[in-house]
Amino acid sequence: MTEITRQHCKDLDAQDPLAAMRDAFHLPEGVIYLDGNSLGAQPKGARAAFDRTIDVEWREDLITSWGKAEWFTLPERLGDRLGRLFGAAPGQVVVCDTTSLNIYKALRAAMGLRPERRVIVSEKASFPTDLYMIEGATMGSDYETRLVEPEGDIADLIDADVAAVLLSNVDYRTGRLLDMERITRLAHEAGALVIWDLCHSAGVLPMEMDAMGADFAVGCTYKYLNGGPGSPAFIYVAERHQAEARQPLSGWWGHAAPFAFEAEFRPVEGIRRFLCGTQPILSMKGVEAALDVFEGIDMQTVRAKSVALCDLFIRLVARHPGCADLRLITPEAAEERGSQVSFAFDEGYAVVRAMIERGVIGDFRAPNVMRFGLAPYYLRYEDMFDAVEIMAECIAARPWEDSRFAQMAAVT
Numbered sequence: 001m002t003e004i005t006r007q008h009c010k011d012l013d014a015q016d017p018l019a020a021m022r023d024a025f026h027l028p029e030g031v032i033y034l035d036g037n038s039l040g041a042q043p044k045g046a047r048a049a050f051d052r053t054i055d056v057e058w059r060e061d062l063i064t065s066w067g068k069a070e071w072f073t074l075p076e077r078l079g080d081r082l083g084r085l086f087g088a089a090p091g092q093v094v095v096c097d098t099t100s101l102n103i104y105k106a107l108r109a110a111m112g113l114r115p116e117r118r119v120i121v122s123e124k125a126s127f128p129t130d131l132y133m134i135e136g137a138t139m140g141s142d143y144e145t146r147l148v149e150p151e152g153d154i155a156d157l158i159d160a161d162v163a164a165v166l167l168s169n170v171d172y173r174t175g176r177l178l179d180m181e182r183i184t185r186l187a188h189e190a191g192a193l194v195i196w197d198l199c200h201s202a203g204v205l206p207m208e209m210d211a212m213g214a215d216f217a218v219g220c221t222y223k224y225l226n227g228g229p230g231s232p233a234f235i236y237v238a239e240r241h242q243a244e245a246r247q248p249l250s251g252w253w254g255h256a257a258p259f260a261f262e263a264e265f266r267p268v269e270g271i272r273r274f275l276c277g278t279q280p281i282l283s284m285k286g287v288e289a290a291l292d293v294f295e296g297i298d299m300q301t302v303r304a305k306s307v308a309l310c311d312l313f314i315r316l317v318a319r320h321p322g323c324a325d326l327r328l329i330t331p332e333a334a335e336e337r338g339s340q341v342s343f344a345f346d347e348g349y350a351v352v353r354a355m356i357e358r359g360v361i362g363d364f365r366a367p368n369v370m371r372f373g374l375a376p377y378y379l380r381y382e383d384m385f386d387a388v389e390i391m392a393e394c395i396a397a398r399p400w401e402d403s404r405f406a407q408m409a410a411v412t
């Protein structure tokens with residue numbers, strides 16, 4: 001195997017068309033941040049956006065800002081900008097609530113569009129909140145949930161009884177990427193609707209939701225979109241479903257005339273019917289600042305760098321004798337993975353903790369997964385080289401024998 005040198009990595013950085021994007025982020029000195037799939041780095045524009053909202057819009061303009069600063073329309077204005085990143089034409093996305101809540105809304109809307117069907121299909125390995133929300137959305141009813149096993153084919157579970165299929169296109173543990181077009185087509189052939197959870201792909205993977213004929217999608221904005229801790233999520237509802245689709249969290253922000261204060265709920269036309277109540281404007285401003293960074297950025301260029309970073313990381317680990325005990329669980333083929341690289345290693349938790357102490361921040365997912373989310377906007381090829389060197393040094397130090405790492409933290 002040919003040697004990959006640090007200089008080779010630096011040469012790649014020198015030719016990187018996205019190199020300037022790194023300047024749009026605060027990156028702490030001495031840190032290599034490989035956890036962009038849990039909480040993205042802070043865009044430099046975030047502080048100015050928050051300051052403006054606090055110092056002017058809130059402090060000076062008070063309630064008038066709902067109109068003057070257009071707070072009221074922020075969910076759909078941000079939604080339209082976000083939609084561009086995954087191939088959704090304007091009028092189909094709102095930024096609001098949490099992914100979990102939006103899953104609930106989408107599920108119930110899909111169930112309502114297929115009232116004669118009683119089956120929800122998902123994956124056993126789904127991020128648990130997706131499964132928990134299916135439980136909640138079907139609570140007290142006669143719905144059946146069919147879960148595909150990790151090695152199974154979702155196609156085998158989809159038939160004429162299925163109302164909705166809820167899937168993450170990128171698996172949060174392994175990074176495996178599903179064939180969204182194929183699954184959407186199969187579901188549609190069976191008359192079912194699909195809800196895509198884009199938490200691990202929005203902002204990093206080029207997608208064509210409209211062209212694919214997608215029905216619903218949800219996702220968060222705090223990972224690869226860099227909106228900040230707990231920044232609001234989003235929901236996409238294809239325009240063709242909007243008139244018929246009803247969601248059960250029928251709060252006044254989804255009403256046709258919220259300031260008429262009518263006693264009965266009448267959903268507004270369009271995507272705003274997927275709103276519930278007043279949105280967290282300060283948090284939304286973090287999303288706005290984050291979307292500014294993506295202005296003029298081509299998602300294909302983002303994907304090309306994401307693939308190259310992941311390839312390099314995988315190759316560096318594979319050739320390093322100090323990493324020989326790690327088992328790659330992310331697909332090696334670029335077209336089968338998102339923007340992360342994961343390894344199974346029984347002592348992975350202690351290694352991840354030791355790496356964090358050395359400034360290389362990844363995370364750990366039970367039972368034994370060391371996970372590295374590679375955000376192409378602020379990571380360099382050089383960082384891949386240094387991270388793998390530090391990882392090998394950490395493994396060599398046998399941190400699992402260190403009592404400091406014996407207890408698992410509340411958030412891993």
Ligand SMILES: Cc1ncc(COP(=O)(O)O)c(C=O)c1O
Binds near residue numbers: 098129197
């Ligand atoms: C695939 C997936 N879905 C949903 C969530 C949870 O979303 P929220 O906490 O915003 O409800 C996450 C991560 O937090 C996730 O990775």
Ligand SMILES: Nc1ccccc1C(=O)C[C@H](N)C(=O)O
Binds near residue numbers: 038127
């Ligand atoms: N929202 C969080 C809050 C605290 C810690 C992690 C998260 C994550 O988002 C985890 C992520 N969903 C994951 O794929 O593991």
